[in-house]
Amino acid sequence: QTVVTQEPSLSVSPGGTVTLTCGLTSASVSTSYYPSWYQQTPGQAPRTLIYSTNTRSSGVPDRFSGSILGNKAALTITGAQADDESDYYCVLYMDSGIWVFGGGTKLTVL
Amino acid sequence: QVHLPQWGAGLLKPSETLSLTCAVYGGSFSGHYWTWIRQPPGKGLEWIGEINHSGSTKYNPSLKSRVTISVHASKNQFSLKLTSVTAADTAVYYCARWDSGSISWGQGTLVTVSS
Numbered sequence: 001q002t003v004v005t006q007e008p009s010l011s012v013s014p015g016g017t018v019t020l021t022c023g024l025t026s027a028s029v030s031t032s033y034y035p036s037w038y039q040q041t042p043g044q045a046p047r048t049l050i051y052s053t054n055t056r057s058s059g060v061p062d063r064f065s066g067s068i069l070g071n072k073a074a075l076t077i078t079g080a081q082a083d084d085e086s087d088y089y090c091v092l093y094m095d096s097g098i099w100v101f102g103g104g105t106k107l108t109v110l
Numbered sequence: 111q112v113h114l115p116q117w118g119a120g121l122l123k124p125s126e127t128l129s130l131t132c133a134v135y136g137g138s139f140s141g142h143y144w145t146w147i148r149q150p151p152g153k154g155l156e157w158i159g160e161i162n163h164s165g166s167t168k169y170n171p172s173l174k175s176r177v178t179i180s181v182h183a184s185k186n187q188f189s190l191k192l193t194s195v196t197a198a199d200t201a202v203y204y205c206a207r208w209d210s211g212s213i214s215w216g217q218g219t220l221v222t223v224s225s
Binding site: 034035036038045047048051052055057089090091093096097098099100101102103104 | 211
C-alpha cells in the first residue's frame with residue numbers, strides 16, 4: 001500500500017514563509033512522480049497551484065513555488081497572506097500508472 | 111478554458127449503483143485524461159480513475175472491482191459508475207481534466223448513501 005505523507009497541520013505568520021512537504025513511506029520523491037499541489041477552501045472545489053514539480057498554474061501568484069527538497073516534494077509559500085489559510089493537497093504519480101493523493105495539510109495563518 | 115458540468119443522482123441506498131456524467135465544454139476532448147476524484151465529508155481527496163479519449167482506463171486498485179469509467183467522445187462526455195455502494199462511498203465526486211497533475215475541476219456532486 002503506497003502512502004503519500006503530508007504534515008497534518010502547519011501554521012505561519014502573515015508575511016512569513018512556510019514549506020509544506022509531500023513524501024513517500026517507501027521511496028524518495030523525484031520529478032518522475034510529477035508532484036502536484038492543490039489548494040482547497042471549505043465548500044469549494046480544489047484549485048491547482050503547482051503541477052509537474054514546479055510549474056505554476058495560470059493565475060497562481062509567484063509567492064507559491066514547488067520544488068524537490070531532499071527526498072520529498074515541497075510547496076513553499078513566501079510572504080503568506082490571510083487568504084492562504086486553506087487545506088493543501090499533493091498528489092504523486094506511481095509506477096503502476098495511478099495517482100495517489102496525500103492526506104492534506106491544514107495551513108493556519110496567524 | 112474548459113468547463114465541466116456534471117450531474118447524477120445525489121441520494122442512493124446501500125447496494126445501488128452510483129452513476130455520474132460529466133460534459134466537456136471548451137478545448138479538445140482528445141489529448142487529455144478525464145478523471146474522477148472523490149472527497150468524503152471532512153476528509154481528503156481520493157483519485158478514483160481516469161480514461162482517455164480512446165477509452166483506455168486506469169483505476170484505483172482499492173475501487174477497481176466496482177468502478178467503470180466510460181467515454182462518449184461523440185458527445186464530449188464521460189461517465190462514472192460505482193456498483194454496490196455503501197455509506198463509505200458518501201462523498202463529493204469531482205470530474206476533472208487531468209494533464210500531468212494540472213487539474214481542471216468540475217463543480218462536484220455530493221452523493222449520499224443512506225438507507
